Amino acid sequence: ELSFIHRFEPASDPSRPPLLLLHGTGGDENDLLGLGRTISPGSALLSPRGKILENGMPRFFRRLAEGVFDEADVKFRANELADFVAEARKAYGLKAPVAVGFSNGANIAAAMLMLRPESLSGAALLRAMVPLSETPKVDLAGKRVLMTSGALDPIIPADNAKRLAASLREAGAEVQHHMLPTGHNLSQTDLQLLVKWFAEQG
Template sequence: MASTLKRDAPALTFTHRFEPATLVGATPLLLLHGTGGDETDLLPLGRMIAPGAALLSPRGQVSEAGMPRFFRRLAEGVFDEQDVARRAHELADFIGAARTAYGLAAPVAVGFSNGANIAAAMLLLRPEALAGAVLLRAMVPIAAPPAGTLPGTPVLMLSGAMDPIVPPENAARLAALLTARGALVEQRTLPASHGLTATDLTAARDFIARIGRPGAA
């Protein structure tokens, strides 16, 4: 944690890293790692796609054979939806506490794989927690989410045409779910597998620059 934590700040329940902004007006990013990652994994990506932005990077609190994740799964691509909902609310509460502690505006989530899926779950369950999202290799996290709205929330979805984990119809269904709630969804399918490529980084950087807004607390 950084030394910018405010006195009498609320308890922060996730192990995390925080890097304060060095550029006035930069939109803060919430970095959400994939299975087996931790709070340091996406910091270099965050610095590349949003130079000077504040970076908040929590570690998932679920362990699968020693690998951190943000929620439980029953098998590859089969999620424990009750746990998804519980963990999405816990993460949204952490974001609120971190915003108070560090003086942040609502962040844009940048999530990869499991991290993208928990970000999508927050968009569906706790839309007030995020100002937008970059979802890298995301799937539908909850088959029948409760009603909600995302009026004008910008979302970039980057899928891989050769991804063995995320079926194209599943990614398309997530884009449709978010669009139906009013989100401004840009979905792109890249010539890639499940791993990230230079094209992902360029697309994410351009998207963040396009939607950037003053990051006043």
């Protein structure tokens, strides 16, 4: 028994990187499977359900208010999820996955990059914000990160997203950050950027 409720779909094209799909608040392990198939056809898909419940809505870590995180829990949960990834890699025979996270799922993926960089080979962070007030010292050389943010996002101030991009870049990640003329929800442009970024993945 693995430590998270999850869905797994084996690769139909083993040359494609495995994806770790991380849903937003109120989502579950089924939400992003369709997105995963679209943006990286043939990839293995590993999709856990967040263990925190906020008024019945699954999430990946606790928050005190919208945009105000319980940082001790962010750290605990990022480590717990990285441990799950290690278990799942063994059980299913996977290389380190590329995280694809939306909103709360993007935030936990950013925390995993900072705290357990070995657990991910890269990440697509859709509507992410700075997960920890102090960025730990970490080496992200060789990791590709795609970030898409909404300039009109009511939850995430644009400069918060820019600060996250800057700190990932400072740690050595190869970051592509797109500020789109949209809000918190994903747009057609997000999809196009994801498809292109995955197609360029070596």
